[in-house]
Amino acid sequence: GQSLEQPSEVTAVEGAIVQINCTYQTSGFYGLSWYQQHDGGAPTFLSYNALDGLEETGRFSSFLSRSDSYGYLLLQELQMKDSASYFCAVTPSGNTPLVFGKGTRLSVIA
Amino acid sequence: DGGITQSPKYLFRKEGQNVTLSCEQNLNHDAMYWYRQDPGQGLRLIYYSQIVNDFQKGDIAEGYSVSREKKESFPLTVTSAQKNPTAFYLCASSIPGQGGETQYFGPGTRLLVL
Numbered sequence: 342g343q344s345l346e347q348p349s350e351v352t353a354v355e356g357a358i359v360q361i362n363c364t365y366q367t368s369g370f371y372g373l374s375w376y377q378q379h380d381g382g383a384p385t386f387l388s389y390n391a392l393d394g395l396e397e398t399g400r401f402s403s404f405l406s407r408s409d410s411y412g413y414l415l416l417q418e419l420q421m422k423d424s425a426s427y428f429c430a431v432t433p434s435g436n437t438p439l440v441f442g443k444g445t446r447l448s449v450i451a
Numbered sequence: 452d453g454g455i456t457q458s459p460k461y462l463f464r465k466e467g468q469n470v471t472l473s474c475e476q477n478l479n480h481d482a483m484y485w486y487r488q489d490p491g492q493g494l495r496l497i498y499y500s501q502i503v504n505d506f507q508k509g510d511i512a513e514g515y516s517v518s519r520e521k522k523e524s525f526p527l528t529v530t531s532a533q534k535n536p537t538a539f540y541l542c543a544s545s546i547p548g549q550g551g552e553t554q555y556f557g558p559g560t561r562l563l564v565l
Contacts, residue, residue, distance in 0.1 A: 349491075374553070383541060383556035384494070428493060436501065438484055438509065439554060443493040 343367045345442035347429055352448045353419055361414045361445045363429035371432040373405050373412045374439065379425045387414070387427075416447075424449045453478045455557035457542050462562045464529065464536060472527045472560045474542035481546065483525035484554065487511060488539040497540075500525055529562065537564050 345365045353359040363373065372391035376384040390396055390405035390412060402415040416423055426446050430439040455476040464470045476483065482501045486494040496509030500519040514533025519525055529536045539561050543554040 376554075383558050384554075385556070386553050389553065438496055438499050441486075441494040444491075446491075 343431070343433065343440045345429055345431060345440065347427075347442045347445045349443070350446045350448070352450060353416075355419055355421060355449055355451050357419050358415065358417050359419060359447065361416075361427050361429075361447070363412050363414075363442055365410050365412075365429070365431050365442075367431050367433050367440060369433040369437075370407065370410075371434060373403070374430045374432070375401075375403055375414045376428045376430060376441075377425050378428065378444070384428060419449050421449050421451070423447060455542060455544055455555055457540075457557035457560050459560060460558070462560055463565050464562060465565050467531045469528055469530050470562070472529070472540055472542075472562070474525045474527065474557055475523055476525075476542075476544045476555075476557075477523060478544055478555060479522070480544035480555070481522065482544060483519070484543040484545075485509075485515070485517065485525070485527045486541045486543065488541060488559075494541065497527065536562055538562060 347363045374389045375387040377387050378384040388403040395404045400417045405412040426444040428441050428444045430441045458473045484499040485497040488494050495511050497515050498517040500506035503522050506517050506519050516528045539559050541559045542557040545554045
């Protein structure tokens with residue numbers, strides 16, 4: 342079976358840093374992705390980790406530890422527009438679809 | 452501009468009626484996917500296709516059907532057998548062999564039952 346666990350809700354203050362964790366149990370593992378979805382909108386790709394370590398893209402960073410079946414998305418200098426749902430997703434093998442977590446709703450407050 | 456289009460944005464279904472959701476992409480992607488999203492929930496895979504004239508069931512295929520006659524198009528039919536069809540439906544595409552790590556999503560169709 343495949344399962345991904347992430348917190349359902351997180352609240353953080355504008356300008357602060359927030360970390361959204363994701364643990365996974367899947368039959369195979371190629372990599373971990375993160376997607377952002379604003380209310381009523383479509384998910385958009387944020388990052389992908391295939392190897393252990395930290396990947397940085399502007400204010401967003403993503404981390405993976407394959408041995409711990411764990412990753413996180415780090416958002417720095419939070420802005421109000423970062424309020425959205427964030428989904429982690431696993432690629433079980435090279436030709437199988439992504440498996441998504443249930444998402445973390447991030448609320449950024451003033 | 453390349454992208455994925457879905458139509459209509461809102462769709463109303465009467466009891467016992469089949470309805471078809473459109474998905475078109477001009478990204479030249481081989482793989483296409485249909486997901487269902489319920490409020491506060493993640494994305495659940497309905498069907499996917501990695502090549503023209505071939506498709507596979509996802510986790511919740513019952514009550515749905517698809518076709519893939521053209522690379523650009525992957526329509527989803529919600530049949531009368533789907534007893535709880537109210538949801539947000541998302542179509543996506545990707546390039547196979549890249550591990551599926553980057554999927555591009557359309558704007559979605561919200562289906563409501565009258």
